[in-house]
Amino acid sequence: GEKKLWGGRFAASPAEAFERLNASIPFDVRLAPYDIRGSIAHARMLGRCGIISEEESARLVRGLEAVLDEVESGEFRWTLADEDVHTAVERRLRELVGEVALKLHTGRSRNDQVALDLRLFTLDAADRIRRGVLEVMRALLEVAEANRGVILPGYTHLQRAQPLLLSHHLLAHFEALKRDVRRIEAASEAARFSPLGAAALGGTPHPVDVGMTASELGMEPFANSLDAVSDRDFACDLLYACAMLGVHLSRMGEEWVLWTSQEFAFARLDDAYASGSSIMPQKKNPDAWELMRGKAGRLVGDLSSLLITLKGLPSGYSKDLQEDKEPLFDAVDAVLAMLAVLPEMLRTARFDAERMRAAAGGFALATEAADFLAARGVPFREAHRAVGWLVRRCEELGVSLQDAPREELVAAHPALGELPRELLTPEGSIRNRRSAGSTAPESVERQLAAAREYLAGV
Numbered sequence: 001g002e003k004k005l006w007g008g009r010f011a012a013s014p015a016e017a018f019e020r021l022n023a024s025i026p027f028d029v030r031l032a033p034y035d036i037r038g039s040i041a042h043a044r045m046l047g048r049c050g051i052i053s054e055e056e057s058a059r060l061v062r063g064l065e066a067v068l069d070e071v072e073s074g075e076f077r078w079t080l081a082d083e084d085v086h087t088a089v090e091r092r093l094r095e096l097v098g099e100v101a102l103k104l105h106t107g108r109s110r111n112d113q114v115a116l117d118l119r120l121f122t123l124d125a126a127d128r129i130r131r132g133v134l135e136v137m138r139a140l141l142e143v144a145e146a147n148r149g150v151i152l153p154g155y156t157h158l159q160r161a162q163p164l165l166l167s168h169h170l171l172a173h174f175e176a177l178k179r180d181v182r183r184i185e186a187a188s189e190a191a192r193f194s195p196l197g198a199a200a201l202g203g204t205p206h207p208v209d210v211g212m213t214a215s216e217l218g219m220e221p222f223a224n225s226l227d228a229v230s231d232r233d234f235a236c237d238l239l240y241a242c243a244m245l246g247v248h249l250s251r252m253g254e255e256w257v258l259w260t261s262q263e264f265a266f267a268r269l270d271d272a273y274a275s276g277s278s279i280m281p282q283k284k285n286p287d288a289w290e291l292m293r294g295k296a297g298r299l300v301g302d303l304s305s306l307l308i309t310l311k312g313l314p315s316g317y318s319k320d321l322q323e324d325k326e327p328l329f330d331a332v333d334a335v336l337a338m339l340a341v342l343p344e345m346l347r348t349a350r351f352d353a354e355r356m357r358a359a360a361g362g363f364a365l366a367t368e369a370a371d372f373l374a375a376r377g378v379p380f381r382e383a384h385r386a387v388g389w390l391v392r393r394c395e396e397l398g399v400s401l402q403d404a405p406r407e408e409l410v411a412a413h414p415a416l417g418e419l420p421r422e423l424l425t426p427e428g429s430i431r432n433r434r435s436a437g438s439t440a441p442e443s444v445e446r447q448l449a450a451a452r453e454y455l456a457g458v
């Protein structure tokens with residue numbers, strides 16, 4: 001057991017099968033850069049607080065920097081016997097600087113160490129995800145600006161409901177992503193506390209300065225050592241932010257899968273963002289958008305995975321907490337891969353404005369006729385019934401609402417005789433919107449301006 005960090009108490013080495021189950025090194029090795037940053041901060045603090053000599057501290061820092069170089073250049077070699085990244089880094093440090101390496105762990109435990117590593121990882125990941133989301137928002141805004149005036153039907157129950165400006169529709173997704181940015185920032189806020197100095201769970205007799213390590217790492221110190229080693233809220237916060245973002249991207253994905261179908265044929269993807277079939281030569285499939293839907297499920301799974309791990313645990317470190325890493329890594333990797341394709345895929349897609357407009361006409365304008373009556377004092381319920389009758393008549397006659405014979409309009413309701421036919425066009429309907437945040441062109445212009453301002457300010 002001598003090779004283990006904890007080997008002193010043990011007469012025999014661990015069984016191989018147990019070693020395999022117990023080891024986190026196959027996946028936590030990606031924490032190495034954060035682990036080393038934390039160790040450097042810890043080693044500096046030990047020297048400044050006189051817990052080890054300044055000279056020892058300097059040798060540790062230089063050694064850790066050399067290990068970091070090996071990690072960054074890909075030279076760093078770990079083995080399963082290293083158990084976890086903390087052991088691997090310390091083992092390599094000892095190989096490089098000798099016995100002084102044995103002093104590094106003074107006033108520290110792997111419990112505060114691993115919590116710190118995960119927080120530094122979370123901060124980094126949140127920052128990259130946040131920038132990725134902002135890039136998608138930039139692309140959405142560009143596409144919204146480039147397609148001013150394009151009209152499509154809005155849907156409820158996937159049935160044509162009312163005409164919308166395409167820009168308005170795209171900006172709806174922009175708003176959702178804005179909320180995702182806030183959630184990602186909140187996860188960063190939660191991660192910004194250093195647990196170093198909590199040691200195993202109750203603090204340490206060594207005169208460590210928890211504020212010093214925290215500020216060296218750009219963090220705040222923890223308030224309670226037991227909470228510091230138990231808290232994984234920040235990881236759940238980022239996982240929730242990823243899951244919610246995934247649900248938003250899935251919603252967009254579902255729309256694009258419909259829009260690019262031959263039945264809708266509202267949009268076409270650039271060849272660079274679609275794939276074919278190995279058997280059907282004609283196929284051009286929206287795989288990337290399907291994966292937005294598909295990976296959203298996995299992101300929800302990653303969040304539940306960590307919550308379920310945490311829900312059975314008491315305060316303090318339990319080995320179950322080792323299971324916090326893979327769902328977090330998985331979610332971050334999936335989200336970054338999703339975000340990486342979106343901006344260009346959106347920018348290079350093409351819309352069939354004619355087809356979209358055509359689908360936005362017809363009975364999708366019925367609400368307009370009802371609102372026209374209501375504006376003339378007809379109780380809305382009565383107006384609704386009159387226009388519903390008119391739609392049924394038009395269906396029987398095989399004409400659109402716009403081409404309904406005047407006598408049918410009047411039969412539906414006398415006041416419909418004065419209905420301007422212009423109102424029964426997609427453009428007329430959209431121009432007729434008065435309420436704030438609506439799909440009316442002036443309202444959408446204001447939303448575009450607000451979106452530009454938002455992106456200029458982040």
Ligand code: ARG
Pocket residue numbers: 024028083084085110111114317319321322323
């Ligand atoms: N590999 C462990 C983890 O990922 C590190 C912490 C180990 N701490 C302990 N007391 N065994 O959580």
